Amino acid sequence: MNHSERNPIMRITQRIAGLAAACAVMAAGAIMAPAAMADGCTLGVSTIAECFPDTVLARAVADAVHAEPTDMLSASAADSVTSLQLDEDDKALASLQGVNALHNLQSLSIAQTDATTLAGIEDSPKLAVLRIDRAEKLTDVDAVRSVPNLREVTLSYAPLTGVSAFHDMPNLEQLTLTHNRISGFDPLVNLPKLWSLNVTDQETEIFVSLDKNVDLTIPAPSAMGRRADTITSITEGGVYNRTTGKITWPASVVKSGEFKLGWQITDITPYKTGMISGSLTIKVTIKGETKPDPEPTDMVNVYRLLNTRTGRHLYTTDENERAVLSAGGVWRDEAIAFRQPKTGAPVYRLSQGTEHHWTASLVEYTALINHFGWTGENTAWYMDDDGPVAVYRLRSLKNGEHLYTKDLNEYQVLDARADWIGEGIAWHTR
Numbered sequence: 001m002n003h004s005e006r007n008p009i010m011r012i013t014q015r016i017a018g019l020a021a022a023c024a025v026m027a028a029g030a031i032m033a034p035a036a037m038a039d040g041c042t043l044g045v046s047t048i049a050e051c052f053p054d055t056v057l058a059r060a061v062a063d064a065v066h067a068e069p070t071d072m073l074s075a076s077a078a079d080s081v082t083s084l085q086l087d088e089d090d091k092a093l094a095s096l097q098g099v100n101a102l103h104n105l106q107s108l109s110i111a112q113t114d115a116t117t118l119a120g121i122e123d124s125p126k127l128a129v130l131r132i133d134r135a136e137k138l139t140d141v142d143a144v145r146s147v148p149n150l151r152e153v154t155l156s157y158a159p160l161t162g163v164s165a166f167h168d169m170p171n172l173e174q175l176t177l178t179h180n181r182i183s184g185f186d187p188l189v190n191l192p193k194l195w196s197l198n199v200t201d202q203e204t205e206i207f208v209s210l211d212k213n214v215d216l217t218i219p220a221p222s223a224m225g226r227r228a229d230t231i232t233s234i235t236e237g238g239v240y241n242r243t244t245g246k247i248t249w250p251a252s253v254v255k256s257g258e259f260k261l262g263w264q265i266t267d268i269t270p271y272k273t274g275m276i277s278g279s280l281t282i283k284v285t286i287k288g289e290t291k292p293d294p295e296p297t298d299m300v301n302v303y304r305l306l307n308t309r310t311g312r313h314l315y316t317t318d319e320n321e322r323a324v325l326s327a328g329g330v331w332r333d334e335a336i337a338f339r340q341p342k343t344g345a346p347v348y349r350l351s352q353g354t355e356h357h358w359t360a361s362l363v364e365y366t367a368l369i370n371h372f373g374w375t376g377e378n379t380a381w382y383m384d385d386d387g388p389v390a391v392y393r394l395r396s397l398k399n400g401e402h403l404y405t406k407d408l409n410e411y412q413v414l415d416a417r418a419d420w421i422g423e424g425i426a427w428h429t430r
């Protein structure tokens with residue numbers, strides 16, 4: 001992140017520039033003809049909020065020109081913005097629409113976004129630097145190809161699976177992609193000005209079906225025609241043969257499940273600096289393997305109820321609590337959410353005011369109590385470590401609640417929405 005604005009001299013300079021921009025906002029109607037723009041934004045006529053439909057982005061632009069989102073945005077005010085930074089303290093924006101109205105914008109830094117696309121930055125004539133630190137829903141980055149002078153791009157924690165969007169960017173000099181899901185790198189080979197390439201911590205997976213009593217052997221990960229020069233953290237007794245470039249797990253340890261390793265490529269010639277690295281998960285299924293054991297008889301029902309006033313959910317194994325709440329008119333009974341065993345590793349319940357939270361992590365449970373003011377309510381139920389059924393957890397961006405479901409379709413549908421973030425598997429059951 002660039003925090004140069006915390007320098008006192010820089011802050012004074014920015015305030016002076018901001019006052020000038022604010023004057024331009026107020027006076028523009030009398031001294032300038034309106035400039036027509038696309039997407040319903042006409043500089044000199046439209047308000048900042050009309051030019052930037054996302055409220056977080058509108059507020060950031062308004063602050064940059066020392067105005068309010070309801071004020072008219074003049075062409076001179078828009079042109080005064082050369083750098084825009086949304087920090088960790090800002091809420092996550094959901095859309096970049098309108099950015100291309102800032103004709104002199106050179107640098108855009110965003111700490112977090114829930115946007116699924118970069119649409120809105122295309123045709124930004126002077127935008128040279130784009131940094132997004134956390135973009136957990138961003139899957140469409142094609143707009144970068146329509147930013148002619150973009151030289152530096154950083155995208156982290158975005159579920160990107162490929163780099164084809166960057167293949168036709170002749171002015172791109174630095175590319176940093178971290179904590180993504182990228183597996184193919186060939187489109188980056190012929191970028192003429194690219195000298196710094198860091199594509200690290202890529203989380204990828206492959207699926208393998210094997211006969212019984214057979215070794216599991218895979219080639220070492222590779223990228224851009226180079227094989228990984230370092231293999232680390234091989235799980236389940238796997239062995240890397242540097243001569244053959246293969247990792248092998250003997251048949252004696254191979255079973256249905258996950259096998260993992262880490263890898264990196266440090267020689268990325270012709271680029272002057274950088275690295276490519278990641279983790280690979282091999283998901284193995286043994287053909288003809290027996291089906292999981294039937295559900296134990298000593299299982300506990302976990303009921304889900306919805307508070308129709310707050311939109312929050314409650315989970316309980318207490319049938320009396322379920323009956324009392326659902327009869328009160330506020331809570332709606334949503335039946336059995338999942339079933340859990342009567343013994344096993346604990347799932348903990350916490351409360352804070354009217355909010356509740358459940359976690360299988362003792363570390364998270366303890367941290368919420370010690371540092372964030374939650375009250376621990378001990379064990380809610382138990383989980384089945386060997387259970388074949390996953391219980392998924394999602395977080396609402398509207399009210400912050402966590403939703404738990406064993407319905408993979410429900411999980412995927414909600415995760416695809418802009419107001420939910422999927423957090424993966426919380427625990428297992430049968």
